[in-house]
Amino acid sequence: MRRLLLCSLALLPLLSAAERPRRVVIVSWDGGADWVIDRMLGEGKLPNLARLAKRGVAAEHSSPAFPSKTAVSHYAIFSGASTEISGVTGNSVPILPRRDHTILESRSGFDANSHLAEPIWVTAAKAGKRVLTLSAAGSYPAQPDQERLRRARVPLDRWVGFSGFESSISGDFVLDGRKFRIRPMSETVTDHIVDFSVGDTKFEAVAVDADPTANERFEKVVIRRVGEAEPEAVLTPSEARSDLKGWSRGFRVQKGDLVGWTYFRLFSLDPKTGEMRLLVRAANGMRGTESSKVNAEYLQAYGGFHGNPFGTYERGELGEPLYRGGDGTAERRVVEQVRLDCEFLKRSFRYGLKRWNPDLVTHYTPQSDGAGHTWMGVLDTESPLHDPVLAARILPYYEEVFRLQDDWLGDMMDAAGAGTAFALVSDHGMAGIAKYFNVNQVLERAGLLVRTADGKIDLTRTKVCAPPWGDFFVIANTTDWKGGIVPLAERDSVIRSAQKALLEAVDPATGGRIVTRVWRPEEFVGLGIGGPAGGDLYLDVATGYYPSNRLSSDVTSPGSAIIGNGVHGFYPQLRKMQAIFYLGGPGVAQNKRIPGVRVIDIAPTICRLMGIPLPADSNGIVVGQALDR
Numbered sequence: 001m002r003r004l005l006l007c008s009l010a011l012l013p014l015l016s017a018a019e020r021p022r023r024v025v026i027v028s029w030d031g032g033a034d035w036v037i038d039r040m041l042g043e044g045k046l047p048n049l050a051r052l053a054k055r056g057v058a059a060e061h062s063s064p065a066f067p068s069k070t071a072v073s074h075y076a077i078f079s080g081a082s083t084e085i086s087g088v089t090g091n092s093v094p095i096l097p098r099r100d101h102t103i104l105e106s107r108s109g110f111d112a113n114s115h116l117a118e119p120i121w122v123t124a125a126k127a128g129k130r131v132l133t134l135s136a137a138g139s140y141p142a143q144p145d146q147e148r149l150r151r152a153r154v155p156l157d158r159w160v161g162f163s164g165f166e167s168s169i170s171g172d173f174v175l176d177g178r179k180f181r182i183r184p185m186s187e188t189v190t191d192h193i194v195d196f197s198v199g200d201t202k203f204e205a206v207a208v209d210a211d212p213t214a215n216e217r218f219e220k221v222v223i224r225r226v227g228e229a230e231p232e233a234v235l236t237p238s239e240a241r242s243d244l245k246g247w248s249r250g251f252r253v254q255k256g257d258l259v260g261w262t263y264f265r266l267f268s269l270d271p272k273t274g275e276m277r278l279l280v281r282a283a284n285g286m287r288g289t290e291s292s293k294v295n296a297e298y299l300q301a302y303g304g305f306h307g308n309p310f311g312t313y314e315r316g317e318l319g320e321p322l323y324r325g326g327d328g329t330a331e332r333r334v335v336e337q338v339r340l341d342c343e344f345l346k347r348s349f350r351y352g353l354k355r356w357n358p359d360l361v362t363h364y365t366p367q368s369d370g371a372g373h374t375w376m377g378v379l380d381t382e383s384p385l386h387d388p389v390l391a392a393r394i395l396p397y398y399e400e401v402f403r404l405q406d407d408w409l410g411d412m413m414d415a416a417g418a419g420t421a422f423a424l425v426s427d428h429g430m431a432g433i434a435k436y437f438n439v440n441q442v443l444e445r446a447g448l449l450v451r452t453a454d455g456k457i458d459l460t461r462t463k464v465c466a467p468p469w470g471d472f473f474v475i476a477n478t479t480d481w482k483g484g485i486v487p488l489a490e491r492d493s494v495i496r497s498a499q500k501a502l503l504e505a506v507d508p509a510t511g512g513r514i515v516t517r518v519w520r521p522e523e524f525v526g527l528g529i530g531g532p533a534g535g536d537l538y539l540d541v542a543t544g545y546y547p548s549n550r551l552s553s554d555v556t557s558p559g560s561a562i563i564g565n566g567v568h569g570f571y572p573q574l575r576k577m578q579a580i581f582y583l584g585g586p587g588v589a590q591n592k593r594i595p596g597v598r599v600i601d602i603a604p605t606i607c608r609l610m611g612i613p614l615p616a617d618s619n620g621i622v623v624g625q626a627l628d629r
Ligand SMILES: [Zn+2]
Pocket: 031, 070, 369, 373, 568
């Protein structure tokens, strides 16, 4: 079968060098749901994506991997390999080999040490291309992929890669009177001062008292690094706006040997009391294939890594959200932070292009995913907590996140010029839910899972569980795992018992069944499930539920937010889970809609467009209809 496939690919005519793009850029919008983007495109709200589609192809959709999660689908995109081959079966994965680790041991699925398949940055470097991964889920740490290059006798400098996610210095936070002690400077100076740190770097923010006898005393806040002779930042309060003029300049911060940049934004200052709402933007360091000097130069040109405005928003630190009676102020503050994020992304891309002149570039934004997780519980019309009035008020802010990302896409297209091909991809869709389904509680009630006195999974008595690295599947505690108790010959009957219990599980509040479908990897081929890091029984659940591996004494638990949660992970062919694939530029068929693709088809198609061999472990196919002949 595999040989046949390779023969048929070999018959596809190749583009000549003159017809190929001089460079390919792969951009990922995390959580870019096809159903959302289709609608926005139709309404003319994504002009730069429309421009890209015109000079190329738009796939009806792109089917994610299963579970449809960030690490899983991104690695399927970059390696062209499905999860049973890549080993990336979740945002967490088991530690292999099985004989040396129990089913309870896990590590991040983003960690390159977990990856069993070759990513496209290695494929392209092996083919003599210069690759720049400005951001690519699964590219950190660099050592495992540099080892792949070394084994292929490829100079390591063909791949320049960066990642900031693993190098947090500080998360976003808001300085206000609720959490930080604000005190008068001294008995004679009535300025209000707050001391705080970003990583190891100490700051003070001073609300300057212009006139203690006046009614309106405070009109500005001065921020300085403690003990540094450098210009201070002077901020006057201003509400969220459609430019970036409210932001301070960048301040260099440190944590251990990590160096990053933070920014300040004064959204409000009470003129009578000096009470302030001062946002301190997250700071991350940058690491990857390069020296700390190059990392610092890149990060400085970039401006700063991603902030996470949805965290402060959900904690109420940006003001009352619309769903708690707010008037949209908090949402506008979120959008302004996404605007800054996209501005930094523009700078990073332009700098990377100029400095490294790469043949293949990857870049990424998490903001559309954050927005979906935060708001989709109420926006999705099928969500049990959908509220049409509230949804109509929140939708413009959700769409603005995509519109800003579209603006970033357009800036990159302009910077790169007509000779560059762009692929816009996403990793999964988004749907709204109201309740969690506690898979392990069902297994416990069926006597298949046993807990220790302190409530943990007892591996000496547990036959099957949803492990810490999985929630859309369960795994039998078989003897091929360290500490396993189920003989391999009995796995089938244990899994069938688990299947029966799960299919019969009902929500005590409604009496309705929760699990709608199950798949066993050996019965369902072509789904890309199972493998050494995969599960023994995969499941999907009814609309409104999300499976959880947490240990609970209840079969269901409420969602974490009062408006429900936006989630993904479900069976990849569900409409709401579908992702996107757009490809445009030289060598690509023009202005054409093509049928749906799978995430594993993207890397092979891009490699064919570049005229290089396909990724070594890919089981995807070249989408011939996307190419110019
Ligand atoms: Zn997500």
